[in-house]
Amino acid sequence: MKTILQNMRIIDETTDIYGAVVIEGGIIRAVIATDTVADAENRGTAGLKAHGDSVARILDGSTMRPGQVLTLMPALVDLHAHFRDPGFPEKETLESASLAAVAGGYGTVVCMANTNPVIDTLEKAQVLKARSVRLGLIDLYPVMALTRGMEGGELSGITALVAPSETRTPIPCPRMLSEDGRDVAGDARLLAAFAEARRLGIPVSCHCDAGGAEAETAKRFGKSREVWSRIEENVATQRVIELGKQAQCHVHIAHVSTKEAVQLIRATKVPLNKSGDETGFTLTCEATPHHLGLTEADARVLGAESWGRVNPPLRTEADRQALIGAVLDGTIDAIATDHAPHTESDKERGSPGFTGLETSYGVCMTELMGEDRLDLKRLSSLMSAAPARILGLIDRGRITPGNRADLIIVDTGASWVVNPQGFKSRGQNSPFTGRKLRGRILMTMHRGRVVFESDSID
Ligand SMILES: [Zn+2]
Structure with a gap:
């Protein structure tokens, strides 16, 4: 039985066509181009007929929103989210986070290991993964911590992992490792963890917001957090x-936020991109929608030590512009949410982080698109194809035959006002509350099944 999505603009990082997509068994079977939307009814339908008659369902862009062109894109891939499960159900659960993810257009999410207990063994990662598989909303990849209990001492269960490329059972291994905001203080210990990442062929997400003698001195002298x-x-x-160069592994820098870090990453990547790196050292990085869309001035309005608090902090306009420049020139590979739901009282007390899964697409469209900025193809690359590549997941992130039918239908012309009371996430701590955003996710498909439909679809 087939599902057909027709009369839509089809976008991924290399495609921008009008046409139809045929799905069967959760996989994209065909992508049929037509010259224009008006043309689709004639030539597109003729093309579809060639694919047989056993059509279970037709989703037609021209009838879902009459008079408007809807856009079909690959579902988004998030390299960085905090699901708070196990351990913090008052902030979020696997269920609420997964519902938030599909409402935000995400099909694949990497969740961080700073839960209670910390995800530091393959068994713990698999328990979470199995629960997520049963839910059937998204494809979840729990991160494993580098050290036991994230205490910076003995290495975690990563030493017992087998590389994804050497195993045949489905998804036995995490696709990313991370010590989250703590990093690992000792160089020898971090190098040992990096060596495991190299052996496994997977990236280490480095949050780069902990410690350092120089920063500690600045703190002792009473310098501001800024x-x-x-x-x-x-x-x-x-x-x-x-250390990544020494260990010859894949270092992925999480939530880059300063203009100096941007410049350092750019300077490191330029020679790598030119000649390739034969040692195996790879450097990728992500930026968050909130660092791309907000500054310290917004944090002050929200409350710098409460609702505007995040790690790393919202920075200056010069930093924000440097980040946007780095998105445009490809220094920044991917956009990641760093979805960090908190209760109201935790936020009042200064817990860092923002809920983000349900606003990221709209924030990126609003802040990054336009003349001399991003087009939808580049946006799709940053939010789907590039993060999928970083995880080594070659079956998603693009709309191409053989790929998983993880798709979103977007009304790119629609605008909406952020109201956290309508969120699926338990975290209402959005810094974008009350803002008008462009681009509305109307539908999310996971392996060809509709897992989210916006209320605004007739
Ligand atoms: Zn984080």
Whole structure:
């Protein structure tokens, strides 16, 4: 039985056509181009007929929103989210986070290991994975911590993992490792963890927001968070790049936020991109929608030590512009949410982070698209294809025959006002509350099944 999505603009990182997509068994079987939407009814339908008559379902863009062109894109891939499960159901659960993910257009999500207990063994990762498979909403990849209990001591169960490329059972291994906001203080210990990542052929997500002697001195001298957290990020970014080169592994820098870190990453990547790196050292990085869309001025309005608090902090307009420049020139590979739901009282007390899964697409469309900025193909690359590549997942992130039918239908012309009370996430801590965003996710498909439909679809 087939599902056909027709009369839509089809976009991925290399495609921008009008036409139809045929899905069967959760897989994209065919992509049929037509010259224009008006043309689709004639030539497109003729093309579809060639694919047989056993059509279970037709989703027609021209009838879903009459008079408007709907856009079909690959579902989004998030390299960085906090699901708070197990351990913090008052903030979020696997169920609420997964519903938030599909409402935000995500089909694949990497969730961080700073739960209670910490995800530091393959067994714990698999329990979470199995629960997610039963839910059937998204494809979840739990991260494993580098050290036991994230305490910076003995290495975690990563030493017992078998590389994804050497195993045949489905998804036995995490696709990313990370010590989250703690990093690992000792160089020898971090190098040992990096060596495991190299053996496994998977990236280590380095958050670069912990420690460093220079930052500690700045703190002791009573410098502001703005000052010491910038030193922290810049020094930590330099450190993980140097150690990554030594270990010859894949270092992925999480939530880049300073102009200096951007410049350091750019300077490191340019020679790598030119000649390739035969040692195996790879450097990728992500930026968050909130660092691309907001500054310290917004944090002050929200409450710098409460609702506007995030790690790394919202920075200056110059930093924000440097990030946008780095998105445009390809220095920044991917957009990741760093979805960090908290209760109201935790936020009042200064817990860092923002809920983000349900606003990221709209924020990126609003902040990054336009003349001399991104087009939809580049946006799709940053939010789907590139993060999928970073995870080594070659079966998603693009609309091409043989790929998984993880898809979203978007009304790129629609605008909406952010109201956290309508969120599926338990976290209402959005810094974008009340803002008008462009681009509305109307539908999310996971392996060809509709897992989210916006209320606004007739
Ligand atoms: Zn995080």
